[in-house]
Amino acid sequence: MIGDLHLHSHHSDGLLGPSEVVQRASSIGLKVLSLTDHDSREGWQEMSDHCQAAGVRWVPGIELSTTHADQEIHLLGYFPSDSGTPVLNEHLTRFQQRRRKRVEDILRQLEENGIPWDAQQVLKGITCRSPGRPHVARALVEHSLASNVGQAFRRFLKKGAQGWVPSTYPATMEMIRLIHAERGLAVMAHPGLGIPNEVLVDLASQGLDGVEAFHSSHKPSLVKKYLHLADQLGLMVTGGSDCHGPMPGGMRMGKTRLESPFLERFLERLT
Secondary structure, eight states, rough: OEEEEEOOTTTTTTTOOHHHHHHHHTTTTTEEEEEOOBTTOTTTTHHHHHHHEEEEEEEEEEEEEEEEEEEEEEHHHSSSSSSHHHHHHHHHHHHHHHHHHHHHHHHHHHHHHTTTHHHHHHHTTOSSSSSOOHHHHHHHHHSOOOOOOOHHHHIIISSSTTOOOOOOOBBHHHHHHHHHHHOOOOOOOTTTTOOOOHHHHHHHHTTEEEEEEETTTTOOOHHHHHHHHHHTTTOEEEOOOOBSBBBTTTTOOOOOOOTTHHHHHHHHOOO
16 A cells, blocks of 8 residues: 655645646555645545545645744644534634735735736736745746746745745644644654754654654655654654645655555554
8 A cells, every 4th residue: 555645736835736636646556645735625625536536545634834942843634534624624714814915925025126027916816725935936937037946935935035024823732732623633744854853852742643754855864763753752654745746856746655554554543
């Protein structure tokens, strides 16, 4: 059994629709999928329908931006069913409004700093409910102000650049409790992207369920490290490609995946 528990669609900052995500995943032999769009569950129903048609197991998921000990923590929430989640839905509406306001502020700030575009017109072209900086980066590329998304981030959107606008995130522990209130599992995403070990240890002691040891950004040495930490801390192990669709360098889907026995243990915990 092979799965990918970290995928994005155009309902947040991905490029593919849920049906295209399932089609691609099924064609390369993946049997368990989770769509983990940022602050969004808009794609759940479509994923569920297409996974059922393709004979693929569907795990409802989400990625939440949080903060703990002055660190930005991306938290993956996985749920046993795609029905319900009423408490989560109330929070998502606020999170999406916050995201759109930040994107609007970035666009306007860039315009005020000499970027030759109509900020409101660019905003109208961003139609998903949960936008983020990648949408601005793509707009910069489309306006020939950067050659690719990576360059757009480096030149305009990273911290300290002219388009940088800080964001206020909810506390990680608050979001862990929210996920647990919906009978879900809370997992730290891609800890190798700058998260100190002591933060993982602290959150594990406060209810974190798992760690994403397998991720496209994790070299084999990092995978080994997080497998060891997961064993020491009693954390479940998950993994996924973090695929956002066709990007420079190719499609990530299928290059990083979660296999047995880790996938089987995850599914047992989820039910």
